[in-house]
Amino acid sequence: MIKRNSLKWMAVIAVFLSFFPSLWAGSSDSLLVKLNQTIEQRPSYMQRKEEALETLRQSLSKLSAGNVEGRMNLYEALWQENRSYNTDSSLFYATALSQLAQQAGNEEQKQNALLHRATALMTIGMFKEADEIIKPLREGGVLPGQRSQFFHLCRSLFGLMADYAVTAQEKAAYASLTDDFRDSLLTIYEAGSNMYRMIYADKLTAHGKYAEALRELLPFTPTGDGRFDAGYHYTIAEAYYHMGRIEEARHYYTLAAISDMQSDTREYIALRKLAVILFQSGDIDRAYHYLTLCMADAKACNARLRILEILDTFPVVNEAYLEKKQQQQRIITGVLIAISLLVVSLTFAIFSVLKQKKALQQAQTDLAHANSQLNEVNRTLVEYNEEMKRQNQLITETSYLKEAYITQYMDQCSSYLEKMESFRKRLRQLLSAGKTKEIQQALTSYNQEVETELAEFYDSFDTTFINLFPTFVEDFNALLREDEQVQLKPGQKLNTELRVFALIRLGITDSTKIAHFLRYSVTTIYNYRTRMRNRARGDRDELEKQVMEIGKKALKGANPPQ
Template sequence: MQIKEQKILEIKKMLETPDISETQRYDINVRLYDQYKTYISDSAIHFAKENLQIAYKLDDASSINKSKLSLASLYTIAGMYIESMDLLKSIDRKKIPEQLLLNYYDTYKLLYSSYSSNNLYTNIYHEKSNLYRDSLLNVLDTASNHYKIVYSEKLLDQNKLEESKQILQNLLDKSESEDHERAVLAYAIANVYKKESNLEQQRVYYTISAICDIKNAIKENASLQALAIVLYETGDIENAYRCIKSSMEDAMFCNARLRTFEISKIFPIIDTAYQERVTKQKEELQFFLILVSVLSLFLIVAVIYVYLQMKRVARIRKELYITNVKLNELNTDLQENNIQLNNLNIELSEANRIKETYIGHFLDLCSMYISKLEKYQNTLNKKAVEKKLDELYKMLKSHDMIDNELKELYDNFDNIFLHLYPNFVEDFNSLLLEEERFVLKPNELLNTELRIFALVRLGIVDSSKIASFLHYSANTIYNYRTRVRNKAAVPRDEFESLVTKIGVKFTKKS
């Protein structure tokens, strides 16, 4: 910017030359216009207007048209589309010299292109811009960079991305200086990558374009704005904010109303994201400051505590030695007590085993008693059949006595067993799948399946013995046991082993 201002100052000094002609003033104003048009648009417009007045004074048709085209281009950049259109319409196309046709078509193309991006009827004005672009291509030298840049833009609109990219990349590779043309080429390549949704390459080429614009003090630029959007989309909020802020400052400095309007649409979004990020960072910083303060306080307390503890170490060591001696003595006593306790546990286990054995014998006796009653009843029935005692035959033919005795036996067994193992049903169900667990009827202590495994818990694992006690066939008992094992939530081969361990803790405590 200092270099740019120095150049402008030197050119302005030329206007102070005494007795300069209008033609000389016109040429000096053209040079000032060229310096100002991408730097400060208002100043450029001022000198373009002044040149238009000079051209009218000189009655030079070529200079008039040239000044109108320059002013129309500036009006377009400033967003003054109506004024730009009025100037262009005032130019008679048929009277334009050949050398001004390029500017004529280029200015029209720029006007409709800019207007289409800020108008509801986008397609109409975009098509008009394309028509003037085609006219421009017809008069441009096909070997010129200007032609290749405009043609690549046409290829881009036709989605011929690789062809467009190749033309622009070749031109960029050949460019040696970081001038405005290099900025335009890099920006155009970035636009191709934008159509390909390649954010990384967009960032690269928009950055190249922005660097060239900055080095040439070009304030009417689109590269920084485009770069800010790409950085925002890639999550680099801090740099996106720096770029969009710089772009806004440039647009306001240049007074490029169109660029300011475009930036104003994206600036609030990036600014909001940046402010949220800054707020979050402040909150995190505040949190860490508080955390460091708290930790520092704890550290001070810890140092004081350690110092006090160190003073007590000597005394504690002496007390510790005495305590260790006493602990050794206590350990010896404890070992002796543990041996005695183990002996008592062995005795208790033996007592439990004897208790279970007696229960087994008791059940065997009950079963035997019922069997004898049954045998006795059969004998009486036989006598009744022989018509020795008719009335006795009628009484003893009934099985009510046997059924009642069996029911009483089972009830006694259930009560005695559940007295020894009160949590047997819950513990047994815990070994089964949840949907297969037994739900007892009201006033029912054990059912047949639970009774079978209650006998297993008592150590009676022989199916024939269980069958004898429960008055079922051995095959029926086997089927019951198999069916329950199939419902187990634990491995089947470990099921009955786990059943025999039910109530171990309870029996040890008792």
């Protein structure tokens, strides 16, 4: 009975394995990586296999019952395709071939069909039944065309019977038969051929001559025949394994398993033995999943012998795998608990941070407000400092001007006092002498002299002021419209209008004081100031303030007159 759900089995296994990335990427062995990739591609191999089987079945259904030769050829082809893929189907087609060969009286196909049935029964694990089928051939002989198949079958069958024999006597008897049929195989192959080398090395390995077996087997170049290459690599791996060279054995078991996977067979040994080695080396995950695949294939193939072999190892691996998963689950549980505690801690930390952040924001707001107030205070201080500088400059300037004019006018006052003392003495002398007329003349002369002194005083004032403010006339005119500027006479330093504003520049802004100083009426001084403001270039009310700024830079570096 053909199992049409085989593709589903393989797809399930491939998907199952794909959930374990550590299985595929965790090993540094490139061959294991290649094996994993090949296993992932198994569904496509199985799909091609099913398509080939379906093509053969369709061809068989189209043949008439009378086309015996054609039908036997298709039965043979279907058996070949199913012998390591589906044992039930291979037994079915072997039986059908046997019946058709009986009807046709074809002796060669009859023997061929018997050998096919025995092979299927051996794969199922029915050793005695298989032996009963081939017993007539062992006693009566086989046709030349069936010798190779017969010897291979007998070597495998009696080898398995020796492995599963209960008593030592039976084991020895079956082992002897195995050697006999192995030797028979050597007689039909050319010495030095790959098949001969593999069979001979198998004989050497069976007798414990592992090094000799390896010398016979190596070197080896793959032939491209997947099933043969798998068997050859498996034979090399067996020799290495029995020598205790596990790494080399693992290498060749892996090569054999890759060839098995690529040749779409479900009945194999190498992957199971590789899984055992991996398990012994601590690679529990990979061993478990390889054995799971082996079991799935063996069940799909109904290879009960392989199922029994897998069950001999699987419970131990499965228990270790489950224990590891439970341990991982415990670790995951612990990690989840730790993460939960961490999340709780982080939650509290976040709330604390948010609270601190809020407090920090409030502090920043308060700080910003304080900074704003501080900036305002600083701005006020800057204004105060500027005002102080201005006042200090004004005081310095005023002090300088006072010093300059005090020095100048102390000299003039001293001169005037000497002249007045001299004039007083003269009047006293004239008065003592009774010279009234001369006194009258002296007074007249004194008035003229006062006018002269007053002119000299204003000239001295002009000179001193111009020395203090050399560009006063130009700077003052710059404040007036061009057609309203003051024009001085040749040799004239200041005129009355300029003296009024010169006194203003010196800080004397009271019109009464200015009038008294210049010997004019207050009204006259007021009119001078008003007319001059009307002649201003800019804002008339700013003229006198602008006059106060004339010469300030020059005064900063000036020294008072000595």
